[in-house]
Every structure is written in C-alpha cells, then in structure tokens.
Amino acid sequence: MLFLLITWQALAVYLDSSTFPMPVLVAKVFWQACVTGQLPYHLGMTLLRLIVSFSIAMLFGCAMGIALGRNRKLDAFFDNWLVIFLNVPALVTIILCYVWFGLVESAAILAVVVNKLPNVIVTIREGTRALDQDLMDMARCYRLSKRKILLEIIWPQLHPFVMGATRSGLALIWKIILVVELLGRSNGMGYQLHLFFQMFDVASILAYTLAFVGVIQLIELLILKPLDQHALRWRR
C-alpha cells in the first residue's frame, strides 16, 4: 500500500501533468467531495440501484437456476435463450431498455437485471446439477417436507455456488451500472464520472474510484466474509 503511494507520488512529480495528479491532491478532492455531500449522494444512488437490481437478479436467478437444474425439459427449452442472453453485449440491452421504456429508473434497473440474471441462472443450475442424490434419497425415505428439503438439503449444498454468483455478480453489476447511469440517469457514479471526463478532471475521477474501492472492500469484509464463515463453520 505504502509502496503504491510512493510510486504514485514519484510518477506524478516526474510527469508533472494535470492528467496525473499527486495523491495529496486526490485526497483533497476526495475530502471536499465528501464534505459537500456530492460524493455520498452519488455513491448512495449507485448503491441503491445496485442493491435493488442485485436482489432482483439473485432472487429470480436462484429460483430459475434450481428449476432448470432439476427439470431436464425446462432446461432444454431455455438453454438456447440462456446462451443468447449471456452473450448479448451489455450496451445493447441498456440502449434497448432506454429506447423501449424511456429514460426512467425502472428501465435502468431492468437493464442491469437482464445483464446479470443469465449469469446467476447458469451458476445455480450447475450447482443444482451437482446436488448429492444420496442425500435426496435419504430425504425422500424419511418423507421430509419440500420446505425442509430446500432449506436443509439443497440450499447448504448450493451455498458455494450462490457465493460465487454473488461475487462475480457484484463485479459485473458495478461495471454495468455505471454505463447505465452514464447513458440515461442524471445522478450516480456513472453520471459523475462522465461529467469529470468531459472536464478532464482526473483528480475527481480518481477520488471517486477510491470511494468505490473502499465500498467494495467493506462489502466483502462486513457482509460476504462473515456469511462464508457462518455457512462453512462445519468445515474442519
């Protein structure tokens, strides 16, 4: 970390360019953006969109993934669709959503969900296919209810896959959500970055990036890691 800072500082002094600001300047801009409330507001908007679109994508993705993993006919039917949606460029879905539904919040959310959903479905489907049939037989012998089977037998086995979908999903959504904001919203990180780009304000861009990295670390540290530890407490 310290090494990074020193290298950064040295490079900045050497280049002496307005497009490569010194760390001190970035820190100053960061502080100012925080004090004026600009950065928290835009970061908050982006986070809000992230939470909403992520929740929707995970919920439907898990449900559909389990369904496809357990039902071969359904899977055969949707398989081609999945491949198509997996590979449609994010930009296309974003533009289409805005064109068809207007420059509104729901179109923005929908665009993100459509981009994320196929990934979740595919990951959870693979997880469902890998379920232990022995345990399912055991559950059927003892006539466990559907609810118990889902909560006690299927879900714990899917946990690594859900966490995988969560991590790769967050990374993907961050990237897409900024483009969505850049193209059709008047707030959020994407919108701000676009603004800074037009003014060649590199210090602000870096300051926002810094905030970004911080939030991602916090999510990992405070939410994902504890979840992992709790779910895998039975491992030696």
Place this chain on the structure above:
Amino acid sequence: MSAIKIDILNKRFPGVGEATGHLVIENLNLTINPQEFVCLVGPSGCGKTTLLNIIAGLDTDFTGEISVGQVTKKSKIGVVFQNPRLLAWRTVRQNIELVQERFQNAELIDELLDVMQLTAFQNVYPERLSLGMSRRVALIRAFAVNPDLLLMDEPFVSLDAPTARQVRDLLLLLWKKRPHTVLFVTHDLREAIALADRLVFLSAAPMRFVSEIVVPIPRIERNNEQAIEEFRQQLMNEYPAIKQLI
C-alpha cells in the same frame, strides 16, 4: 402394522442408447411378518439395494406389487444406507432432529444417544466423527422416527470387526426395546445369523428367491460365536446352493 408383501414380476434398468438394459429382479415373492427381523443374503451386486429402494418407495419403475400393509404415507420408515448419509452442515443432533419433522421427541433422541454412547458428541459436526460413529448416528436417526419398518442396507460394511459387533449388539438392544419389522441386507452370513429371525437367500443378478431358513438359535445365544459358526457350517452342508451365493 400388517405384513409386507413383495411381489415383483420384473425390474429392469433401462439400457443406454441401443443397449436393451438388464434384468435386475425377476419373480420375487416375499412376505415379511410384522415385527420380524429378516436378513436378505445374496452376493454383491445382486440387486438387494434396488429391492430396498423399491420397498422404500424411491423406485416405482417396476412391474409387480408391493404392499406395505396399511401404512402408506403416514407410515414411519427408518432407513440405514450403506454410507451414513449425514448432512455435513448439521450437527449430530440436528441431523437426527431433521427426520422428526412431524413429531418432535427430544427424550427419544436423548435416550438413543445415550444407548449409542454419543451423548458427548451430539453437538459435533459429522466430519469429526469416525466411520463407526457416523454409522451409529445413522442408526439413531433411523430409530428416532420410531419406525414401523426399518430398512437396512449393509449398514455395517467396512467397519472393523469389534466395532461392527458393538454396533450390531446395540441394534439388537434397540430392536428388543421397540420391536418392529426389520429388513436387513447383507452378504455376510455370520452377521445375518447373529441378527435374523429368518434368512432369505437371493441369487446373483437377475435376483431370484433361492431359499429361506429360520434361524433356530435362541436370541440369548446370538453373541456366542461358536454357535453361529456351527450353524453356518450346517447350512453350508445342507444347502450347497448357498455356498455359491456368499
């Protein structure tokens, strides 16, 4: 609970692609009386596990009929598989409680844990247990539903001899406390003689009924190795056909 009648005309596994598949069970007629302890003895791979799956209701793809008396959906079946099949992410006690979904009975679990000497391990995750202990947990789980019918599929295979004997004794102890019908699959004749009221011999695939023999040794003498060995020899001499089965 009334008797279990098994009447399977045939059961075949479908072939892959062009192959015709193969016959696993053919013309099997068996009646198991209430509270009887029956051991099914046959060579490995003869379809005993398939038979148990059919009786447990896991496999319905066969021609024939199974009547498990009046007990249908409400019946309580305990099953002990070849491998313990415990949920690794639940503790020993949670694993047992899981099958008591409709009838919590903590006292029964306490008692069973005590008998199986696992009380100290009830809050441990299964990964920390030895195989013998895991099998004991699987046994407790089967008894925890207070079963009318207990299906056991070579539950003591790959245990060392002393452990297997210990678990066998515990099984008999529990069975005497709460008599119920037991169908016990094994390919170990000594084990079968030590446990069963009646032995049913089955042939190699396709599985057919070969013969049945009531074990005359009184229950108190069942831990007498010599008596069991003598009876085994006697069986071998009287029924040469058995020799090829085990």
